[in-house]
Amino acid sequence: MTSGFGAFGVQTGLFFQRKLFETLRQPVWIITGLTTPVLYLALFAPLLRSLAGGPAFPPGQVLDVFVPGIMVLIAFGAGMGAGWPIIWELDSGVIERFRVTPASRLALLLGTVLRDIVMFVVPGVVVVAVGGAFGYHVHWGGLVLLFVLLALLTAACSATSSALGLKLKQIGSLAAVVTGAQLPLTLLAGILLPLSLGPTWLRVLGHINPMYYAVQAARALAAGTVASGTVGVGFLVTAAIAGLALWWGTRAYQRAMA
């Protein structure tokens, strides 16, 4: 028999492959996954051009502020969709069957998480390429770290959504919770428009939102600032949230009942 760690790696790979197939069988998702971020760039960015030179947008850098925002949005969306298929899998007994095998519960969770990271990275690369063509300044070192940071954010969202799906067990409840959380979380993170535009109370609320730190770090990294406190705090907060979410998701798989 394979050693514990080797088996864990194999299982993670198997679940990852399974989830990837699940996505590839649904070309609609792939198409919207790629077009939505590009549409944001095409339709929303022109609106911001008139703001260029304003308080939040240094001259000529509208896309530099906006592109990392879209990237965070993609990461959030890629992760938060994880719960829906999990509820179908609960209903059809697939998860119950996996839970009776010796497979690691963390591997089961990581299959989804890794697939969602792919679902962030691919459109993310497209956005950077398209944004770059329209004047976004690519800073290579920062960009690589940006992808790492947002992969962590995707993992946090994916594991959270998985845990929510396993706990709530119903599409309706999951949809209510996820959409309910989406607006305050994204708005108070300053994803589309920087929070520095808002009044003090809004900025205070933003500081309670863990995603705010990821967005701040993402903007710094996109601008090529690697060695800064903002980036460090962003990584720390996001990694901590991802760790907590993975722990919660694993626990949810251990206890799942359908």
Add this chain to the structure above:
Amino acid sequence: MSAPPVPAVKVSGLRKSFRVAGTVIEAVSGIELTVPAGEMFGLLGPNGAGKTTTLRILTTLLPADAGSALVAGADVLRAPALVRQRIGYVGQLGGADKEGTGRENLMLTGRLYGLSAADAKRRCAELLAVFDLDTLADRAVRTYSGGQRRRLEVALGIMHRPQVLFLDEPTTGLDPQNRANLWEQLRLLREGGTSIFLTTHYLDEADQLCDRVAIVDHGRVIALGSPDSLKQRYSGDTIAVTSEASPAVLDEVARSLADDPSIAALAVEDGTIRVTARDATQAMAAVFGALASRGVPTRAASVARPSLDDVFLRETGRSLRDAGTPALGIAAEVAA
């Protein structure tokens, strides 16, 4: 694989409660069971009797509140990983990935149990042939018929050649032909040395398929034994013999049989002797003997076998067909 010397299942004092809508329902209240290796064992009872909850505890899906359960020699609570390696499970929901193909489902399952890709491939081909799924192997499971899907799900359950296979209501929703087919597959598996533990609410399934049956009601085992011994113990076979004897001779025959140890009760109606037998063969011989010794020819004889429903009726005062509190029972088994 030779049958292991340890019992397939050994359960003692098992308890599990659920809180449903504010009230606590004890789904399993002190179940005791030992199933020797190699046996086809059935848990028979109405909906809500605690069958599924018991199965979930034995398959490591649900922790018990109290009591102990050893499956294939491993403790369900203390060594769940060992139990999982040794058992197969076919749940009520099935659990095949409907978007994937039959082959993909089997391969993934084999690999999850630690089979190498080559071994999984070999085993997959073997099972596809055994379960007559060859031609469907590369089609999405959602295109399978109910019977085909069930066969795949059983194949998934035995991909890693488990010592004990658990099945939860395996034939519910199947037509008679698919049902018979599945029974045959299960019998073959048992002949191959796999212990089988299933739940059912079908009397005939427990009766015809299982070596031994535990009848459960309200989370307790109310009767345990082979279907024949249960029926015998709780209500013997009924023998009816019609002869050409006169009423006077019949009375004499009845008196002579009154003390026969194989006969539990005897009555004479309209020239027919009706006997509730402790041992049908002996009782039949005794009745025939008593008639023959008086030179009375027999016109007709019949033996009516009792059903497991008679056993349930005797123990609970309800018929198994009417028993059960589906809504509550299912809620209790689903909640947690």
